[in-house]
Amino acid sequence: MPFDRDEKRWICSRGPMVNLQRVSSMVKEISMDPCINRSPSKGSKPLKQEKWQSLFDDNGKLSGFRTALKLIILGGIEPSIRAEVWEFLLGCYSSNSTAEYRKQLRMARRERYADLIKECQTMDPSVGTGTLAYAIGSKIMDTRTFLKDNDLEETEMAANHAKKGSYSHVDKNDTDTHFNRTASHSDSSIHDPSYDSPFSDACNCFSESVMDVDESSFSSEHFFDFPPLPVTNLFQKDSPEEKCCQMHRCRSFSEHKPNDSLCTSQSKSNTFFSANTSSHNSNSQTETSNSNIEGQIQGQKKRDLKSDVINRLRTSDVSEEVIMSTPIPNGLNSRIDRASEWRWTLHRIVVDVVRTDVHLEFYEDSRNLARMSDILAVYAWIDPATGYCQGMSDLLSPFVVLYKDNADAFWCFEMFLRRLRENFQMEGPLGIFKQLETLWKILEHTDTEMYTHLSVIGAENLHFAFRMLLVLFRRELSFDEVFSMWEMMWAVDFSEALTKRLEGNCLEPLVLQQFKDPNTENEIGTKHVPSKYNSDEFVKCEDNGAEHHYSYPFCGLSKANFWAKHNQMQISTLSTSSRNIDDGLPVFIVAAILITNRQNIMRNTDSVDDIIKIFNDNLLNINVKRCIRMAVKLQNKHFSKRSSK
């Protein structure tokens, strides 16, 4: 990066800090430089491992986090410690937490993630197995079979796809041996096929199975590209093949003894699907089997509630969690709808996963694509209001690459999304539109020439910046540059106000509760608290024998103890008023990109089309550090202007 050369010029707070042409008006205005670090010598170096480790106290509390933030803003993070530092930057862990606490929290999170994976497995057996639910990892998304009666054609097809460069052909029809062939994975806890833990959601599914579902869902034995889903009315046409398979599913259900489904996850899944999709004629049988199963599940649940209290940091029974955390306006009906919707979402996820960063060697191993798919699937399940939205896979991919453990990657991704959720709303990318409005104001106040030019060519809506803001420069920068951009961006935007806001944004299925004896401060265990918790208050737990303990939100952040006590110095750039999505650093980075490329843009754009082309085809020069520096200045200017009003 041609960055080091102009580093010193910028570090000094006097005069034009950025060597740009025709930006004097802007530079004058923004030269009220916050000057994050006035020492040039520290400027461009990334945060190093030794330095990072020296910032922890004896208990493992990150007492020097503010120092770390300053260094990150200026130089990013050394790759060897990136994964660890990101967790603090994203707010997964408080700087005031001890090493022991973080370790326990991490374990609890991994357990919760494993539970969520198991839950998703009941709806699609491929989740958590290292294989993709639908595709085989090829860009050509069509390697599934639905011509079950024609093995010849299948063989032919496999050959055809091998020729076209698909990774491998996994025979999804062979569900019985599916788990035996489970790929070895980075986090073994998730992929244990033997389910000794709570039976989880399968119980709900059975009881739901008596419901009349006209349109079949898809079965694990038959892989239609687009499973007909009861929640949408997009499946009006019933092809002969589908009817045939529906009948087959009914048969396969009757062949499964429901009790057997408790033994292995695979048969459980099969039964779920069969039951879920069975039509009227199998209702009576299903009902009978349900009562047996439910009885067993109740017993299982009781045992698990006890073990919750006994085992330290044990997370709660997933099935209980989901029942409680999911709004159930129509009871089981909505639950079954949600599962159907999720399976449809899973398809969309796979469509995008197989075309996300596949140029990277890392993703030549299709198990890594499956990791990406799993995390997105789990996210879509716990956040049905957001589900999956295109662009999320771009945002997740760096975490999959960086973290060996899927749960750790998931939690970082989820913390990241807490900031961005508004960009991915069902009703449209509202967060992005807000940011574009802010961008327009920024340009109006800092670069009138650019502002006028964009007005003249009719680009006031600034839609050309949509992609940059949605996937945060993933399409414009290299993978390494994105690492730097993101960590600097997070470090700049890090504030108590933001972390408080993030804490409040926690999805209910992810709330882990930690019990503490108020006298001894010893952690007793964790459980899920279904209601929206209030981080400012202790929650008195009345159930499952834990009445005498008080619980804390077992979260990386909490208002009271966010900063280590001896680390509460004020730094102007770091303690800002409450920031919203529309005035976080990304929009200022886009402004900086516009300003640093103003010559190119002014000369070469005569119309909206031209500027869209320049942005989409990556014809802009983006220097990460330089953009961050300018964005920080723009942001400070913006805030000072706002507060002076």
Place this chain on the structure above:
Amino acid sequence: MAKKMDNEYDYLFKIVLIGDSGVGKSNILSRFTRNDFCLESKSTIGVEFATRTLQVNDRTIKAQIWDTAGQERYRAITSAYYRGAVGALLVYDITKKQTFDNVQRWLGELRGHADSNIVIMMAGNKCDLKQLRAVSEEEGQELAEKEGLSFLETSALEAINVEKAFGTILGEIYHIVSKKALAAQETAAAAGPPSQGTTINVSDSTGTKKSCCSN
């Protein structure tokens, strides 16, 4: 930048590429404008476009083709680009029934946001994947006739009918533009409601299509 150079054209026609995500819109675009197919192409975020200049009846036509994100919740941004479009290529994936079933919804989008006289062609893409076919050519043909659309099965991968699809759209637009009065009469004569787009004589394209994709 090359864009300044190709200003010599008689007509500039804006065409939108729409359809569910993953049906191959971006690759149809790259096949038509760059004769390229990329197995590693990424999902389209927002809108993109590419252009190609070609000759129709001794006239130079610059086709500006807008590629849009397929996911429904991005329609707030993508539908803005329907404005000013004179043609639309509505793509589904012949191996995914759902994408075909959603054609109606996409037609609704066009009716809601695009010019009522927009020329629409429906394309059943990925017709090279014969063994995985989930939508028969007849089904496609039937829907096209019902909705008054042109129809072709295409393969961006094997470069089947992509030229022809755009050629048909552009030819029809040119036809309308150069003979506005006549086009108006044709539209009226076709008996379809104007909101369903300009009606195209589907039989024009049947011959070639069969030869490519029914084998």
